[in-house]
Each structure stands twice: as C-alpha cells, then as structure tokens.
Amino acid sequence: xxxxxxxxxxxxxxxxxxxxxxxxxxxxxxxxxxxxxxxxxxxxxxxxxxxxxxxxxxxxxxxxxxxxxxxxxxxxxxxxxxxxxxxxxxxxxxxxxxxxxxxxxxxxxxxxxxxxxxxxxxxxxxxxxxxxxxxxxxxxxxxxxxxxxxxxxxxxxxxxxxxxxxxxxxxxxxxxxxxxxxxxxxxxxxxxxxxxxxxxxxxxxxxxxxxxxxxxxxxxxxxxxxxxxxxxxxxxxxxxxxxxxxxxxxxxxxxxxxxxxxxxxxxxxxxxxxxxxxxxxxxxxxxxxxxxxxxxxxxxxxxxxxxxxxxxxxxxxxxxxxxxxxxxxxxxxxxxxxxxxxxxxxxxxxxxxxxxxxxxxxxxxxxxxxxxxxxxxxxxxxxxxxxxxxxxxxxxxxxxxxxxxxxxxxxxxxxxxxxxxxxxxxxxxxxxxxxxxxxxxxxxxxxxxxxxxxxxxxxxxxxxxxxxxxxxxxxxxxxxxxxxxxxxxxxxxxxxxxxxxxxxxxxx
Amino acid sequence: xxxxxxxxxxxxxxxxxxxxxxxxxxxxxxxxxxxxxxxxxxxxxxxxxxxxxxxxxxxxxxxxxxxxxxxxxxxxxxxxxxxxxxxxxxxxxxxxxxxxxxxxxxxxxxxxxxxxxxxxxxxxxxxxxxxxxxxxxxxxxxxxxxxxxxxxxxxxxxxxxxxxxxxxxxxxxxxxxxxxxxxxxxxxxxxxxxxxxxxxxxxxxxxxxxxxxxxxxxxxxxxxxxxxxxxxxxxxxxxxxxxxxxxxxxxxxxxxxxxxxxxxxxxxxxxxxxxxxxxxxxxxxxxxxxxxxxxxxxxxxxxxxxxxxxxxxxxxxxxxxxxxxxxxxxxxxxxxxxxxxxxxxxxxxxxxxxxxxxxxxxxxxxxxxxxxxxxxxxxxxxxxx
Numbered sequence: 001x002x003x004x005x006x007x008x009x010x011x012x013x014x015x016x017x018x019x020x021x022x023x024x025x026x027x028x029x030x031x032x033x034x035x036x037x038x039x040x041x042x043x044x045x046x047x048x049x050x051x052x053x054x055x056x057x058x059x060x061x062x063x064x065x066x067x068x069x070x071x072x073x074x075x076x077x078x079x080x081x082x083x084x085x086x087x088x089x090x091x092x093x094x095x096x097x098x099x100x101x102x103x104x105x106x107x108x109x110x111x112x113x114x115x116x117x118x119x120x121x122x123x124x125x126x127x128x129x130x131x132x133x134x135x136x137x138x139x140x141x142x143x144x145x146x147x148x149x150x151x152x153x154x155x156x157x158x159x160x161x162x163x164x165x166x167x168x169x170x171x172x173x174x175x176x177x178x179x180x181x182x183x184x185x186x187x188x189x190x191x192x193x194x195x196x197x198x199x200x201x202x203x204x205x206x207x208x209x210x211x212x213x214x215x216x217x218x219x220x221x222x223x224x225x226x227x228x229x230x231x232x233x234x235x236x237x238x239x240x241x242x243x244x245x246x247x248x249x250x251x252x253x254x255x256x257x258x259x260x261x262x263x264x265x266x267x268x269x270x271x272x273x274x275x276x277x278x279x280x281x282x283x284x285x286x287x288x289x290x291x292x293x294x295x296x297x298x299x300x301x302x303x304x305x306x307x308x309x310x311x312x313x314x315x316x317x318x319x320x321x322x323x324x325x326x327x328x329x330x331x332x333x334x335x336x337x338x339x340x341x342x343x344x345x346x347x348x349x350x351x352x353x354x355x356x357x358x359x360x361x362x363x364x365x366x367x368x369x370x371x372x373x374x375x376x377x378x379x380x381x382x383x384x385x386x387x388x389x390x391x392x393x394x395x396x397x398x399x400x401x402x403x404x405x406x407x408x409x410x411x412x413x414x415x416x417x418x419x420x421x422x423x424x425x426x427x428x429x430x431x432x433x434x435x436x437x438x439x440x441x442x443x444x445x446x447x448x449x450x451x452x453x454x455x456x457x458x459x460x461x462x463x464x465x466x467x468x469x470x471x472x473x474x475x476x477x478x479x480x481x482x483x484x485x486x487x488x489x490x491x492x493x494x495x496x497x498x499x500x501x502x503x504x505x506x507x508x
Numbered sequence: 509x510x511x512x513x514x515x516x517x518x519x520x521x522x523x524x525x526x527x528x529x530x531x532x533x534x535x536x537x538x539x540x541x542x543x544x545x546x547x548x549x550x551x552x553x554x555x556x557x558x559x560x561x562x563x564x565x566x567x568x569x570x571x572x573x574x575x576x577x578x579x580x581x582x583x584x585x586x587x588x589x590x591x592x593x594x595x596x597x598x599x600x601x602x603x604x605x606x607x608x609x610x611x612x613x614x615x616x617x618x619x620x621x622x623x624x625x626x627x628x629x630x631x632x633x634x635x636x637x638x639x640x641x642x643x644x645x646x647x648x649x650x651x652x653x654x655x656x657x658x659x660x661x662x663x664x665x666x667x668x669x670x671x672x673x674x675x676x677x678x679x680x681x682x683x684x685x686x687x688x689x690x691x692x693x694x695x696x697x698x699x700x701x702x703x704x705x706x707x708x709x710x711x712x713x714x715x716x717x718x719x720x721x722x723x724x725x726x727x728x729x730x731x732x733x734x735x736x737x738x739x740x741x742x743x744x745x746x747x748x749x750x751x752x753x754x755x756x757x758x759x760x761x762x763x764x765x766x767x768x769x770x771x772x773x774x775x776x777x778x779x780x781x782x783x784x785x786x787x788x789x790x791x792x793x794x795x796x797x798x799x800x801x802x803x804x805x806x807x808x809x810x811x812x813x814x815x816x817x818x819x820x821x822x823x824x825x826x827x828x829x830x831x832x833x834x835x836x837x838x839x840x841x842x843x844x845x846x847x848x849x850x851x852x853x854x855x856x857x858x859x860x861x862x863x864x865x866x867x868x869x870x871x872x873x874x875x876x877x878x879x880x881x882x883x884x885x886x887x888x889x890x891x892x893x
Contacts, residue, residue: 138666138787140643143724148812151732160819161702161738167823168757168830169698175834176696 173211178297183213183277185270185383189262190284191221191248192228194443197453199284200228204235207282210293214238215277217269219262221248230452242269250363250445256372259283260411263376264401271386271401279383281376281414285439292435295428301395302381302418303425306335308437309350309375311368333434334371335378336426344426349373364444374413375438380427381414397423518796519837520851523858524568527865530577531564532612538584538604549588553681553770554596556663556853557585557630559844563854579659579861580618580627584608587633598639602652602885603893605629605639609654623880624658625871628861632681634766636662638671641765646671653884657871659864661857663768665790672790677860679853680792683773685845691750695779702738703818704756704780705729706745707771708764722763725785725808729762732812739815753778757826758804758818760785762811773842776802779833781826783818785811793841793856795863802832 186207190196207214216239220228223243232239244262249255263281270279278296282288296303309332337346352359352370360367386401397420415421428435443449450456543549543558550558561583564570571577586601613619619627631637637655638646647670651660655673664671665678709730711721718727733739741760746752753759759775763786772791775782782803784791791799806817832838840851848854873879883890 138669138723140647142719145718145724145727145731146809146812147728147731151735151812153736153738153815157815157819158738161815164819164821164823164826165700165702165757168826169700171827171830172696172698176694 178294181212181297183215184210184293184296185215185217185275185277185279186282187217187219187263187266187279188282188284189219189221189244189259189266190228192225193248193445194447194449195441196227196284197231197449200231202287203282203284204231204237206288206290207237208235209290212293212297213277215240215275217242217266219244219266221246221258221262227452240269242266251361252359252363252369252440253361255363260376264411267386267401270383271388274387275383277383278380279386280380283377283438285441286377287437287439289435291433292428295433295435296380298427299380299382299425301385301398301425302379302414302423303427304336304344304347304379304431305428305436306333306348306431306434307375307378308333308434309371310437310439311350311352311370312439333431334375334438335428335434336424336431338426338430342426342430344422344424347374348431362445363442364447369440369442371438371440372412374415376414377436377438379414379424381417386417395423518859519793519841519856521855521859521862522850523855523862526862527569527578527858528571528576529564529567529569529579529581529858529861530571530574530618531561531581531583532616534583534608534611538608538611542585542588546588546590548590548594549585551684552590552594552596553663553683554587554632555682556632556679556844557587559682559846560630560661560854560857561585562846563848567848567854567858569858574616574618577618578626578865578867580612582608582612582627582629584629586631586639595641596633598633598641600893601633601639602649602889603891605637605652606654606889607893621873622657622867622871623873623878624655626867628659628661628677629655631660631662632679633662634664635671636660636664636676637673643765649886652889653881656880659861661860663792664766665792665794666767666786667788667790669788675864677857678790678792678794679857680773680842681768681770682844683770683777683842685843688750688774688777688843693751693754697755699755699757701740701752701756703733703740703758703760703783703814704752705739705741705760705762705771706743706749706752708743709741711765721765723787723808725811726762726764728808728811729760729785729814733815736815750774750778753780756780758783761803762786763789763808772803776833776842777839779830781829781833783814785814792853793860796856796859797838797841798832802829802838804829 188203190200207216214237216235216237218228218232218239219242221244223245224241229241232241242265244258244265246258246261248258267279269275278299280293280296292305295305311332331348332350333348334350335348336344337348339345350371358367359370385395385398397418399417399419401417411417415424418424539558539561549555561581564581564583574580584604586604587596587598589597589600591597609619609624629637631639633639634641635643635646637651637660638649639652640646640649650670651673660673660676661679662672662676663679663681665676666672707726708721709726710716710718715721718724721727729741733741740752740756753774757780759771759778759780759782761769761771761775761782761784763769767786767789772782772784774780783806784799784803785806785808787808791797791803804818804821806814810817837851840849841853841856844853
C-alpha cells in the first residue's frame, strides 16, 4: 500500500523534474513535496523520507501510538520475508485491538478478535513447517492484550483463595510440624484492676491463635468478679475460672508471693481433674510469641525457656549505666544456661543490682518493677508430672505436689517442685531463642475505671469545646460560643454546628 | 505414598549399562577456548551444553572405542558468544556447528555412515537448532539442514513448530543448584502467598506497546491482576526471590520470547505449583515426568480469568500436586548438579537416549547414498569458521 504511494510520489517528482513543470501527478501527496523537489534526485530522496516521517508522526498523533516504527518494520521486512501478507493482516486486524487497549473505558475490549488472524496464518505455517502434521494453533506476530471488563478481585474468590492457603498451611503443619501435638493447659493468675482488660485482651488473642487445643485456668484473686467473667465469656477460649480467697495485695513483693500461691492452686486443680497436656504459666501482662507454643511441644517432663525481662520504670529511665555496663550491657534475660555440648549447667538470672535502690514497692508506683529470681513463666512441664498416682515413667526427681507448701513455706519458683534441677530440659535452642517477655505495667492501686469499660450513664464531666486544641477563626468565635453553651446546658437539643464532640454521650 | 512412587519410577532408571556414548575430541577452539573467553557462559541458563560435556567425559557410559558406541556426542558450544549484557548471540552459531560437523565427518567415518542419525547435539538456545532469538527469523531459518537426522537435546519445545524435530529430547534450562540450595528455608514455613511472579510484563526495549512479547500474555497478566492482592507480581527482582517462591502456593511460568523459562525449574525445586501459560508447549522429560498432574496449564486466552481458574481448583487436587512436587526425585531431575548425582538431569538425558535404542537398521546408509545437502541454508552460514 505504501510502496505504491511512494512510487507515485517519486514518479511525480521524476515527471516534474523532466518537464520542469509545476505540479507533480501526486494525487494525494502534499504539494510541498513536488514543489520542493528540484531537478536533482538526491535532495528529493531525503526530503521524501522526511515528509513520510512527518506524515507518520501526524498519523501517530491521531492514533495515539507509535505508528512509524510499525510501518518501517513492514517496509524493511518486505525485502527480507516472503510472508508479508500474513503480517499485514495481523496488523490491520489488531490495530483496532490496540486502540481499545488505550481507551479501556469507552470500549469493551474484544476478547475474541485475536482469532481472526489465525486463518491466514494457519495456511502459511502449513507451508512453512516441515512437518506434514495438522495446523498449528499458535501464531507468530502481534497479538492483542486481553483485558477483561472488570479486572478487579472478586470477594468470593478471595475468600476461597484464603481457605486454600489455610488448608495448605494446615497440611504443612501436619507434614513438617509437630508430629503428635499435646493439648496445652495455661495457668494465669489475675485480678480485676484498671490494666486487666489491656493485659487479658492481648493474652486472649494470643491463645486464640495457638494451633493446639488450649484449656485456660484463670485463677482470680479476691474471688470471681464480673469484670473477669465477662472478658472470659467473650474470649472463645475454653477456660476454667477459679476463685482465690485472698485479695491481691498492693505491695509488689506480696503480690509475687500471692501469685505463686494462685499458681499452686491451679496446679492442684489439674491434679484433681487429672488433666493431660503441657502446663504453661502465662501471666496476664506477659507477651508471648507463637513460636513458643510450637517449641514447648518438645518437652518431656520439665523444660525451661528464656524469658526476656522488660523491666522499666514509669518515668524516664534514670538508671545511669557505669562505663563497664556501657561496654557490656546486661542482657535482660532469665533462663537456662548451657555448656557447649548443649547440657544445662545453670541459670541466667536478671541482674537487678542497678535497680535495687529505685525499685517499686507498691503496685502502680512509677519506679522499676523487678522480677523474681526465676519467673514461673519460664518453665513448662508435663501435666502427668503432678498427678497423684505415680505414673510409669514419672521421674523420681519430682516432688509430690501435696507435700509442697503444706508447712506454709513460700514457693519461689517451680524449681521447688523438683528435687534435682539438673533434669530440667532447656528449650528454645538451649535458651538462645527468647520467645516470651515478662513485663509489669500497672496503674495506681486506687485508679478508677468504668466497670466492664462501658460508659453508662454518660459522663458528668464536661469539657468545654473552647479548650480544644484547634484554632477558631475570630469572626465565628462569638456565634460558636453561644451555640456551644446552648448545647451543653440543654443536652436534648440537636446541635447545628459540625464541631466534633469529644464525648460520645453528648450526641443525641 | 502411592503418588510419590508412581511419579518417580522412570526417573530412577539408571542409564549405566544401557548405552555407550563416544565423545569426539574436537580442537579446543570449539569448546574450551570459547568458555575461556567468557566465563559467564557457565552461569547462564544455557550452560547445560558445557556441563553435559564435562559430565560425559568422566561418566561411566563413556566409551573410548567408537566401534561399540551407540551414540556419538560432539562437544561444540554454540551458545557462548555473549553480549555485554550476557545474552547469547546466535549469528555465528550455524557456522560453528557446520564447521564442527565438517571436522567430525572428515576425521571419523561415523558421521558419514549414518549422516548423523546416531549422533546427538546439545542446542539449548531460545529456539534450539534454528539458531535465532526472534521467532519469525528462527522459523524462517528452520533447523540447520545438517542436523536433519541427528537427535537434538534442547530446551525449546512447542508442538507443531518448525524448530522442534520429532525425536528431540527436551531438557530444563540450567539453574545453578548451589545457589538454590543456599536459599532454602525450613519446609514448615507457612505458604502465605497465593500467586507469585517476578519478571517483565512488557519488553520495553524491543516491544514497548506489547502484543509481540509473550504473545501479549504477560501484558494481559499485568493489566488484569496488578490490583489483585492475591497476586504478588512485579518486575522488581528482590534478593529474597528464592525464599519467596518457597512461601508461595502457585508460581506463574508464562512464556516470554520463547515458551520455556527457568521458572519451571525453580518452581519444582521450591515446591511451588507451576502455572504454565504457554500454548502447545512441550515440557522437559515429558515422557518421564507427569506434568499434567504436577502443574496447572492455562491457555493464553484464559489469562484474564486466571484468578477464577486457580481459586476453583479443588483443594485436594492442590494438596496432591504439592505432595507430588515434594518428591525428591522430581526435583533432582530438573537440576544439573556438579558433580553429577543419580537421577539428575544428566541421567535423564541419558535415559532418554537409552529409550531410543536400539537404532533402526535403516539409519545406516548404503554406500554412495547421500541425503544431506551441505550447501543448503542462507549464504552466510556457508562461510567457514
């Protein structure tokens, strides 16, 4: 098509130069081409290409894509290939497709048009191929880019994909994870106070994500309260709510001891009911990683993990590190210590000497809360270890639970449950991996909070909108003031201003 | 598991004792000197030709007596003339191959005896022995006329295509085994990515509008799924590429300029179900590996519906595919480890050659009979090298 156009032009140029006349015979060609072509042929060739290029640029502007490259490929490919017919039909039919690609909103992209070029190409590939076999379905050349009218995810399919992923992961756990997982029994001492909801919510969500069956024994100081009961009821975790007769004391030292007694109570419950599984002590303010629950499945009788101790004070950290401490900062980890062959040789404890002057004595005091020597949360054991009947295989180095605490002595750490601490198994790569963190953050003992964290009836404290931090414009200040006062004195009236209320109870 | 055993049967055949291969001694300019000029040839996806030579030199199937050989191997590296970017230029390859064949036909009588019917060559380039990277030009050239009778071992495979001869053995592209081993993560890491792909969607340098590259399939993938959170697809190549594949359920293996890609090998090794989007492709060792049961095949015209297709696969089918992929003999068959190990791709190639034995008596030409045309092909190919 373009060859003929080109020849017409050059013919026109030849005729005009020969006759010396004005117009060339070029029917559709721009007059400038023949006019500018003088007698010599050299400049006419270059101007011819220039004008052709200009024409192609104009067409590209109109069409919206680079047209010239395509045509030049065609032009030059004509000299090399023999199957131009195929490529031209491909181009012409797909040109419309590429048009619709660039305007996806106005046209629905034709999904079927790519079938068109196949017919001519099939015959050609028959001729080209050396095999005498049946026609090829696959065509060389330009194809359309198929885009469906609504290229966005479908929610049902997304849900199906997520279910597939879940099932794949379950299968992975079955294949590569723990072979015969044992259920977990988690003991948590708690009591109703301001920060209880914060701590328990975190713990509940953690236990919900544990992939093993969990029985949660919650021992509450001061008896069963509605606070705790309502939190547990919504938890969707299987739990046992056990009351403990004493109220939680205000001093930290006393609180640690009370918690120990509560945990022992939990252990006695397990013993009475002969519950089976792995016993884990999860304090409500501790933070656990899900790896911990996979790791403790490895325990035989009694195991110990490293606990990261996050001792902090309420205010800015005033502990000044000595030079020595700056070079070798103390590692805030409590847990088993092993020798090079992986055997337990001792225990890392938290170095509390820097804090000894400034530690908190009362709950809620803004000073550093110190952990005990060996935190209970760092130990796990097989529930069968504390059963009444001496199970076969229960080691002799375990003390009988009834004998502990009968003389009124305090149980500092679970190591009091065993005769020989060297039988404890170090878990988590011999204590090198820290999978849970001990933290104690509490409000003052006398701080008040709305019961169940539901504000009912609405608060009586009113904060005037004038005291909000954002700036008011001066001209509106007066009218807004009136409106605010009206709103606050008569709570039933509808407020017309769009000012955001800080109190949810005020909006009617 | 029954599934695992049935898939691995043929893969575990031992070729030693079933065939004998004679390795021609070509002058170093055909092999060692080429690699010496550019060591990058040892790491790119066409490196199988070099490693196969090294394997055969020390293999138990090698024989030094050509009279008892079943197969003859010509160690000529035709895919080692690299651009600064590391892509092989095929322009000299026909001359190199021709020169090598001339050498062996003049110095040994075995080529002329059968005109190469009991010889095999490794041609791992884009379109095999058509020796060009552009499909139109490759089709136009066709397979080198001198290789008309020989067995070709190549990575390219597409049904009813000029560049796939009947009887060719399709092999996987080379993927560096040590590098993949170094990036292994524990198998209990949960697979949380649904579909994964890293690579080009538009070849901006050669085909900016799209439509030529990958027959528009990759561009279609991008346009349809770039906003879909289930599809982790992008052109950025992260350092955690191998680790990410091990955390994905499906790995896309769409065609590029040629239908084959190393993604298939990576998918199989990392346990990610390959989603093959290349019409009429012939996959490696198709007679030994049940690709239909391991991978998912999607027609190029169905790419816009890929999410519907993948989410509608029944879950037990997916689990079964993953179980089959976990079969270590499947992974081993895709790799070219150094030194060679039983069941690896080298052995699968030999198994393939052994399955073609014994040679039909008709391959031996009668005296004076000639069928190969030594002057066929473009003029440029006839220049000596």
